[in-house]
Amino acid sequence: xxSVFDTLAAMGxxxxxxxxxxxxxxxxxxxxxxTALGPALGGTRLLGYASDExxxxxxxxxxxxxxxxxxxxxxxxxxxxxxxxRSGAEPLDRERLFRAHGRFIERLxxxxxxxxxxxxxxxxxxxxxxxxxHVKGLAGEGGDPSPWTARGVLRAIQAGARxxxxxxELAGRTVAxxxxxxxxxxxxxxxxxxxxxxxxxxxxxxxxxxxxxxLGATVVPPDAIASVQADIFAxxxxxxxxxxxxxxxxxxxxxAGAANNQLLEPRHGDALAARGVLYVPxxxxxxxxxxxGGADLFGWTRAEVHRRVQAIYDxxxxxxxxxxxxxxxxQLAAERLAEARLRERAAxx
Ligand code: NAI
Numbered sequence: 001x002x003s004v005f006d007t008l009a010a011m012g013x014x015x016x017x018x019x020x021x022x023x024x025x026x027x028x029x030x031x032x033x034x035t036a037l038g039p040a041l042g043g044t045r046l047l048g049y050a051s052d053e054x055x056x057x058x059x060x061x062x063x064x065x066x067x068x069x070x071x072x073x074x075x076x077x078x079x080x081x082x083x084x085x086r087s088g089a090e091p092l093d094r095e096r097l098f099r100a101h102g103r104f105i106e107r108l109x110x111x112x113x114x115x116x117x118x119x120x121x122x123x124x125x126x127x128x129x130x131x132x133x134h135v136k137g138l139a140g141e142g143g144d145p146s147p148w149t150a151r152g153v154l155r156a157i158q159a160g161a162r163x164x165x166x167x168x169e170l171a172g173r174t175v176a177x178x179x180x181x182x183x184x185x186x187x188x189x190x191x192x193x194x195x196x197x198x199x200x201x202x203x204x205x206x207x208x209x210x211x212x213x214x215l216g217a218t219v220v221p222p223d224a225i226a227s228v229q230a231d232i233f234a235x236x237x238x239x240x241x242x243x244x245x246x247x248x249x250x251x252x253x254x255x256a257g258a259a260n261n262q263l264l265e266p267r268h269g270d271a272l273a274a275r276g277v278l279y280v281p282x283x284x285x286x287x288x289x290x291x292x293g294g295a296d297l298f299g300w301t302r303a304e305v306h307r308r309v310q311a312i313y314d315x316x317x318x319x320x321x322x323x324x325x326x327x328x329x330x331q332l333a334a335e336r337l338a339e340a341r342l343r344e345r346a347a348x349x
Contacts, residue, residue: 017030029056045082055085072315115293159316160256201224244268252277
């Protein structure tokens with residue numbers, strides 16, 4: 001088995017903290033993958049894990065993903081992630097928990113800036129803020145990132161269409177959309193506006209029905225949406241949807257959506273390529289949300305955020321062209337492009 005340090009070295013992490021404040025019921029891992037482009041930016045998730053090792057692996061994987069996402073989005077920030085372990089003990093004393101977390105973040109002196117993630121809320125961020133200013137996404141601040149994420153995913157779909165079919169035109173194309181939530185619902189509206197035909201699914205039937213009624217979409221059962229006959233499959237619900245079974249059953253020519261970590265394992269990226277399916281890596285496609293944070297972090301205007309979200313199109317094309325010319329999966333090409341940007345920056349001092 002690899003040692004912890006070998007794993008860190010292989011994944012390229014700078015620093016990983018194991019944090020504990022037992023009286024507060026607080027145990028957490030803060031993983032700082034890279035500060036080469038700026039302070040490590042990444043959410044804090046609150047989750048129960050089967051083991052501490054699972055939590056560590058999650059923190060390591062997610063923080064590296066943040067470095068890549070930020071670098072590919074052209075953001076001058078690095079990548080990090082915090083995982084607060086949820087024990088079985090209920091109820092949680094959220095104030096003690098998140099204030100303890102805030103104190104650990106404060107001790108990092110700005111090397112790590114956090115925000116909301118799975119299992120945490122703007123109210124939790126307010127609690128962290130009582131101990132440190134290195135937190136974003138407080139209630140009433142920054143706004144909802146989902147419209148920006150949806151717009152970025154649309155641009156990613158258009159770039160995928162251009163690469164695959166030689167045209168951005170989506171009129172008459174059929175899109176199978178998984179998940180009609182904050183991002184999926186908005187993406188559906190944008191696709192409808194451009195004349196695409198929509199097949200939609202959601203485990204919450206009301207959400208799917210709502211989109212169908214509003215946009216004239218067809219509702220598909222959730223377990224069938226990944227394998228329906230469509231031109232494009234847009235996963236906007238959960239991670240890990242592209243597993244062995246889904247990859248084999250896919251009938252779409254392009255996969256591009258908002259969900260994080262769509263590939264269950266890296267090999268599924270190769271399996272998609274082997275089946276001739278064009279995969280637009282989520283790390284590029286869903287960057288609209290992080291880009292919208294530039295308003296808070298760097299004072300970008302709305303127009304500046306818009307310009308950068310639109311440019312997701314160019315980054316996707318570049319990644320897909322690299323993948324084709326290097327003979328690798330788009331996911332690997334995206335990682336290579338991110339690493340090249342990090343090296344460029346390191347060389348520039
Ligand atoms: P959301 O929670 O508003 O929507 C997710 C929807 O998917 C819900 O309506 C849920 O009922 C549905 N769903 C869950 N499991 C499903 C299944 N098996 N089949 C069909 N539908 C299912 O979440 P949101 O904000 O729209 O995000 C969607 C995805 O995009 C998530 O994976 C999220 O991590 C990712 N993402 C979101 C960003 C944002 O700005 N909101 C930014 C970057 C990534």
